[in-house]
Amino acid sequence: MAATAPAPRAAVRVRPKDPWPRRTVDWLVKNLFSSWFNTLLTLVSLWVIYFTVTRVWRWAxxxxxxxxxxxxxQLFLVGVYPRDQLWRFHVILGVFAVLTALSVAAALNRDFGRKAMRWLVTPWLLFLPGSMFLLWGLPGSETLPHVQTSSWGGLTLTLVLAAVGIAGSLPIGILLALGRRSSLPVISVFSTFFIETVRGTPLVAIIFMAHLMVPIFLPGVTIDRVIRAMIGLTLFTSAYMAENVRGGLQSIPKGQYEAAQALGMSPALTMILVILPQALRSVLPSIVGQFISLFKDTSLVAIIGLMDLLGIARSITANPAWAGLQAETFLFIAIIYWIFCFALSYGSRRLERMLGLERPS
Amino acid sequence: MLVLVLLLIMSAVSSAQTLDRVRERGRLICGANNALLGFGYVDSDGNWSGFDVDFCRAIAAAVLGDANAVEFVALSAAARQPALQTGEVDVLIRNTTATLIRETDWTANFVPTTFYDGQGFMTRKEYGIETLEDLAGATICVTKGTTTELNLADVLRARGIPFTPIVQEDANTVYDSYEQGRCDAVTSDKSQLAGMRALFANPDDHVILEPTISKEPLGPAVRHGDDQWFDIVSWVVNAVFYAEEVGITSENIDTYTTDNPEIQRFLGLQGDLGEKLGLDNQWVYRIIKQVGNYGEIWDRNLAQLGIPRGLNAQWTDGGLIYARPFR
Structure with missing residues (x-):
């Protein structure tokens, strides 16, 4: 026993840290210059990055x-909304800021967070119809005159279209997904037909149809143009949403249904209390992905003449005073779109973490 | 549900007279373009502006007394016909060329042309080119597969002017090539040439030639079947033309005096021309006071783009802007 000498200490001891230039050089050699081919790739990439960045920087x-x-x-924000009625927009913005701040505070606080969240659900549900009503006004009223939707515009219109699309497509999508799995042939055939037809049609075509065909089929009846666009966007997104939800439904093992049945739950209760909450949780990332894509798709309404963020940008570049500034204008709205999409995706990641969906990778 | 739809249809059809509907509503619904340089756009304060837009305002000033009593509906090119046909808009003023097929198939009536667009040429100022003959031997950039390309060949060959066409797929490429000096001239509709020139780094180095080699008469259109409304829109346009012809502007209309009986009738100082249209006799005063005459509308919207008056000069200056007599 005595013959077994203890392992030499030096082997266990941590190697003294190299000075930082040495470490950096090691890292560079290992990751960027490990072979002549990688060296070449690195140099070419560096040149391309340098070239692009300096060009863009010089332009900017x-x-x-x-x-x-x-x-x-102001045009970017609200379009041609009457300037003396802008207070309505400010009220909506204020309410939104307060609700968001409260929600974030609730999400960050572990003690009373859950309870506070529950209190915030109702205001959030009322927020969209309330905002729409405020923007719309009361026909015939002096203090809150009706504002035609043709005067809605800019980021406000984009957000309204997206919010209505999101709020409408989720429930319709869930119903369609359940309908597709229904054992009643009429319902399941209709749902499948609707989903597959819409998914087989480009969104531009649907928006054009809503825009051009509705007036031709219903002569004399003028359905508001913004509402037509909302219907088109909502139905389109519903079809995709239905497939997302169906994916979630399929991931629920049969045992869950049987367990609920054994507890004496009716099929409707089973669906609402047991199946859907789990199904929706599991497909949350793809649902949010759908919302993000809907948000960007709203820009297609510009081609039917609505003055959403993209439409108003086109109009600004048609102003002789700002002629030729397409690049600046479109870059700016691209950044706005990016900010909102990134916020949505960041928010959804936080939500996933809160719901315990995130798996360590 | 069906009953409701039928009721809606009936209520919409029963009010056929556009003038009454516009008055009842208290605003004119004008189909416009929201993104055409100089012709239709929204200015930084959120007001609709532009050459076509001003004609919408002139109609509203005549009919409702307020040039701002207009609801603008931005229309895509494809949406123009259904919007006009179904009554979604009262009048369509959106750079629309008056053609036979549009008057018949669209069931639209075009009032006098407000802008004679047409194919023209742009060259560098330094070349000193003024006429089509000066273009002899030039290389000319043109977009592929357009009537523009055909017109170019037809007109210049007919006149025996030799030239080298450089044909490209895409309009933007055409203007890029021209700006980089790969061709001596570029051809397209004049309003487009002017718009593109405004995007150049040095717009002042380029000039749009006077000659026009194709016909694109753009003007307001109304629905078939309402002659009174057609008359009103037509005579609003005539009034704007005539005010320029006789030199009445929004600036001088309050102090303008004349012994000319036609101008007195025009301004409503005599006779009942306005009442004959179903309006009142102050209609011209309001148009000119609130919107201005043709020259003022032009200067406000198109002069800064450097579009030459050309065919759109008054007939007294050799153009086609020709007001019908106010009697």
Whole structure:
């Protein structure tokens, strides 16, 4: 026993840290210059990055005329909404800010968070119809005059279209998904037919149909153009939503149904209390993905003449005072779209973590 | 549900007279373009502006007394016909060329042309080119597969002017090539040339030639079947033309005096021309005071783009803008 000498200490001891230049060089050699081919790739990539960045930087700082953005900021936000009625927009914005702040606070606080969340559900559900009503006004009223939807525009219209699409497509999508799995042939055939027809048609075509065909089929009846676009967007997204939800439904093992049945639950209760909550949780990422894509798809209404964020940008570049500033204008709205999409995706990741969906990877 | 739809249809059809409907509503619904340089756009304060837009405002000033009593409906090119046919808009003023098929198939009536567009040429100012003959031997950029390309060949060959066409797929490429000096001239509709020139780095180095080699008469259109409304829109356009012809502007209309009986009738100082249209006799005063005459509308919207008056000059200056007599 005594012959077995203890392992030499030096082997266990941590190697002294290299000075940082050495570490950096090691890292560079290992990751970027490990072979002649990788070296070549690195150099070419560096050159491309340098070339692009300097070009863009020079354009952004020297050539670009950024004055077009502040001068038209209000247009980007609200379009041609009557300027003396802008307080309504400010009220909506204020309520939204307060609700968001409360929700974030509730989400961050572990003690009373859950309870507070429950209290916040009702205001959030009322927020969209309330905002729509405020924007719309009361026909014939002096203090809150009706504002035609043709005057709705800018980011506001984009958000209204997206919010209505999201709020409408989720329930319709769930119903369609359940309908497709229904044992009643009429319902399941109708749901399948609807889903497959819509999924087989480009969104542009659907928006054009809603825009052009409705007036031709219903002569003399004028359905509001914004509402037509909302219906088109909502139905389109519903079909995709239905397939997302169906994916979730399929992931629920049969045992869950049987267990619920054994507890004496009716099929409807089983669906509402047991199956759907789990199904929706499991497909939350793809549902949010659908919302993000809907948000960007709203820009297609610009081609039927609605003045959403993209439509108003096109209009601004048709103003002789700002002619030729397409690049600046479209870059700006691209950034706005990105901010909202990123916020949606960040929010959904937080939500997933709260619901315990995130798996360590 | 069906009954409700039928009721809606009946209520919509029963009110056939556009003038009454516009008055009852208190605003004119005008089909417009929301993104055409100089012709239709929204300015930084959220007001609809532009050459076509001003004609919407002129009609509203005449009919409702307020140039701002207009609801603008932005229409895509494809949506123009259904919007007009189904009564979604009272009048369509959206850079629309008056043609036989549009008057018949669209069941639309076009009032006098407000803008004679047509194919023209743009060259560099330094070349000193003024006429089509000066283009002899030039290379000319043109978009592929358009009537523009056909017109170019037809017109220049008929005149025996030799040229080299450079044909490209896409309009943007055409203007890029021209700006980079790969061709001496570029051809397209004049309003487009002017718009594109405004995007160039040095717009002042380029000039749009006076000659026009194709016909694109753009003007307001109304539905078939309401002659009174057609008359009103037509005579609003005539009034805007005539005010420029006789030199009445929004600036001088309050102090303008004349012994000319036609101008007195025009301004409603004599006779009952406005009442004959179903309006009142102050209609012209309101149009000119609130919107201005043709020259003012032009200067406000198109002059800064450098579009030459050309065919759109008054007939007294050799153009086609020709008001019918106010009597």
């Amino acid at each position: 700082t020297e050539t670009a005329v950024w004055a077009v953005i502040p001068a038209n900021f």
